Amino acid sequence: MNHPSPAIVTQAAARPFPRLVLLLLCLAYGLSGFLGRAAWKSADMTALGYMAELARGGTSWTNPLLMGTPPESPALLPYWLGAWAIQWATPGLTADFAARLPFGVLLALTLLATWYATYNLARSTRAQPVAFAFGGEALPTDYARAMADAGLLALIACLGLAQLSHETTPALAQLGSCALFFYAVAALPYRNYHNVPAMLALACGLTGLTLSGAPSLALLFGLGSAAIHYLDQTPQTPDTATTTTKRLITLESAAIVLLCLANGALALVLDLWRWKIELPHATWAEWNGYAQLLLWFTWPAWPLAVWTVWRWRHQLFSRQLSRHLALPAWLVLVCAVATLLTGSPDRTLLLSLPPLATLAAFALPTLKRQVSALIDWFTLLFFSGCGFVIWVVWIATQTGFPPQPAANVKRLAPGFEPSFSLLSLVIAVCATLAWGWLVRWRVGRHRDAIWKSLVLPGGGAALCWLLVMTLWLQPLDHAQSYTSMVTRTIRQINKPGCVETLGLDQGQIAAFRFYGDLQLMAMQAKPTCPWLLVEPGPSQSVPEIVASRQWVLQTSIRHSVADNELLLLFRKRIEQ
Numbered sequence: 001m002n003h004p005s006p007a008i009v010t011q012a013a014a015r016p017f018p019r020l021v022l023l024l025l026c027l028a029y030g031l032s033g034f035l036g037r038a039a040w041k042s043a044d045m046t047a048l049g050y051m052a053e054l055a056r057g058g059t060s061w062t063n064p065l066l067m068g069t070p071p072e073s074p075a076l077l078p079y080w081l082g083a084w085a086i087q088w089a090t091p092g093l094t095a096d097f098a099a100r101l102p103f104g105v106l107l108a109l110t111l112l113a114t115w116y117a118t119y120n121l122a123r124s125t126r127a128q129p130v131a132f133a134f135g136g137e138a139l140p141t142d143y144a145r146a147m148a149d150a151g152l153l154a155l156i157a158c159l160g161l162a163q164l165s166h167e168t169t170p171a172l173a174q175l176g177s178c179a180l181f182f183y184a185v186a187a188l189p190y191r192n193y194h195n196v197p198a199m200l201a202l203a204c205g206l207t208g209l210t211l212s213g214a215p216s217l218a219l220l221f222g223l224g225s226a227a228i229h230y231l232d233q234t235p236q237t238p239d240t241a242t243t244t245t246k247r248l249i250t251l252e253s254a255a256i257v258l259l260c261l262a263n264g265a266l267a268l269v270l271d272l273w274r275w276k277i278e279l280p281h282a283t284w285a286e287w288n289g290y291a292q293l294l295l296w297f298t299w300p301a302w303p304l305a306v307w308t309v310w311r312w313r314h315q316l317f318s319r320q321l322s323r324h325l326a327l328p329a330w331l332v333l334v335c336a337v338a339t340l341l342t343g344s345p346d347r348t349l350l351l352s353l354p355p356l357a358t359l360a361a362f363a364l365p366t367l368k369r370q371v372s373a374l375i376d377w378f379t380l381l382f383f384s385g386c387g388f389v390i391w392v393v394w395i396a397t398q399t400g401f402p403p404q405p406a407a408n409v410k411r412l413a414p415g416f417e418p419s420f421s422l423l424s425l426v427i428a429v430c431a432t433l434a435w436g437w438l439v440r441w442r443v444g445r446h447r448d449a450i451w452k453s454l455v456l457p458g459g460g461a462a463l464c465w466l467l468v469m470t471l472w473l474q475p476l477d478h479a480q481s482y483t484s485m486v487t488r489t490i491r492q493i494n495k496p497g498c499v500e501t502l503g504l505d506q507g508q509i510a511a512f513r514f515y516g517d518l519q520l521m522a523m524q525a526k527p528t529c530p531w532l533l534v535e536p537g538p539s540q541s542v543p544e545i546v547a548s549r550q551w552v553l554q555t556s557i558r559h560s561v562a563d564n565e566l567l568l569l570f571r572k573r574i575e576q
Contacts, residue, residue, distance in 0.1 A: 029465060032466045053065070110165070116186070118150070177209040184199070215263060225256060428467050486512055531554075534567065
C-alpha cells in the first residue's frame, strides 16, 4: 500500500536560504579553529608528527612510523595530505598551518556534499510533499533546495562536529570521504552523463574511507548502499521507467559491490585491516557514557531524526523502498553500532552526522507550529546564554572583573598570561552583532520558510564556536597544546640537540620533535645523548631502568594544566 507523504509544504515555504548569509555562515564556522593555534593534544599533535616525518623523508609513505611506532589509527591518506601540504608550502607559511589547509578543504567538502546529498534525496519521487487539490504545493526543485539548506544548517548545528572537524586527524578525512560517498549514492538515480560523476565520487569516497583507516565501514556502507540502490526501482523522472534504466541500476549496484571488494583488497595489501573491536561492558557507567555521548554529540539533529522516522514510518517500513529515508538511516545505523564496538566512539559517531542531518531536515515539513516555536525559544536561550558566558569570561580575563571568572581562569590555566588582540575582538563583536541580527530576522521575517526552525541552531552553534576560537583561543591554546612544556624543556637544554626518551607517548614525542626540533631516540643501555626525558611511573617514581650512576635529575617539567602529565629531565653524569 502506498501511504501518502506526511510532508505538507507550500511554494512560499520552499524559498531558499539567502545565499550570501549561508556562505558567510559556512566560512565563519569553517575557518574558526584552523587559524592562529598550535596543534592540540593528543590526536591532533600526533597526526602532525607523522605528517612531519613523512615530509622530511624520515619514514616510509606506506608504513609511517614515529620513533619506530606506527600510528594508532591504520590510516595513510590524512598523513599523506598533511605531508604534501608541508612540502609544497610557501616559505611564509608555518608547517603546522600548511598541514591544516587540506583538512580545511575536507571540511568544506563535507558541508558541500551534505547539501547536495540532501538536495538529491529531496528530489526523489517518494520524498515529495503532498500535492494540493488546487495547486500551490512546492515545486520539486525549490523544495529540494530548501531542504538542502535545512540539512546543511542541521549539520552545522551538531555540537559534536565543532572540534573534531577542525583537527588534522584521520577522523576528518573519514568524515569528508563519508560525506562524499553519501552524496554519490544519493545522486545515482539521476541520469546525468550516465552517472559518471556520481560513480567517480562514490569510488573516491570508498577509497578515501579505506585509506583513512576505516575499511570495514567502507565495506558496510558500500554493500548496504548497493542493496538500497538495487531495491529502489522507483522512477525519479517520467522518462526513466524503462527496462534499460532498470538494467543500468543493476549494473551500478554490481559496480558498487566490486568497488567494495577492490577496496577490501587494497586495505589487505596496505595492511589496513586491523580489527579493534571492543565489546561494551555490562556496567551502568559505560552505558550511561554512551547514552550521554549520543545525546550531546548529535544534538540537535537526533530528536528531529527520530521524529522523521516516526512521521515517515509508513514509507520507511513499506514494501516500496524510499531512498531518502533508507540511505541515511543505514549509514546512521552502521555508525551507531560501530560506536559501541570501537575504542574511539566520538570519532566513529562523527561519521553519522551528515546522514543524520539529512534525516533531521525531513522532519521539518511535518513539524507543528508549537514544536517549531519551542525549538526557536530553547535555541535562542541556550546559545545566547553560552555567548554571554564566553564574553564575561573574556572580559574577566582581560580586566580581572568580575573576580570569580578571572580566578577560575587562573585556577584552570595556571601560568597563562592574557594578551589583547584587536583582530579577535573585532571578529567577535561582528559575530555577536550578526547573531542579534539573525534573531531579529528570524522572528520578524520568513516565518513560512521550511528551514526556519534550524536557522537559530545553526547560527548559534557557529556563533559560539567562533567566539570560543577568538576570545578563548589563547587560554585554550595554552591548556590544550604542548608548547609550554616544550618551551621550558628547551630553556633547560639551552641548545636543541640529541635527547633520549623513556615512556613518552606519541603526542609528546611529536611535540618535542616538531616544536622543539629535538633529535629524539629511545633510551640506550649506554647513554649516547647528553639529555634524557622520562615519564615517571606510579606515584611519580623514577623507573628502575634509569641508572642513577649514569643520569642526574635536572628538573621536572609539568604540563600547565594537566597535572598528570609530568616529565623528568635528566642530564648525563659527567665521568670523573
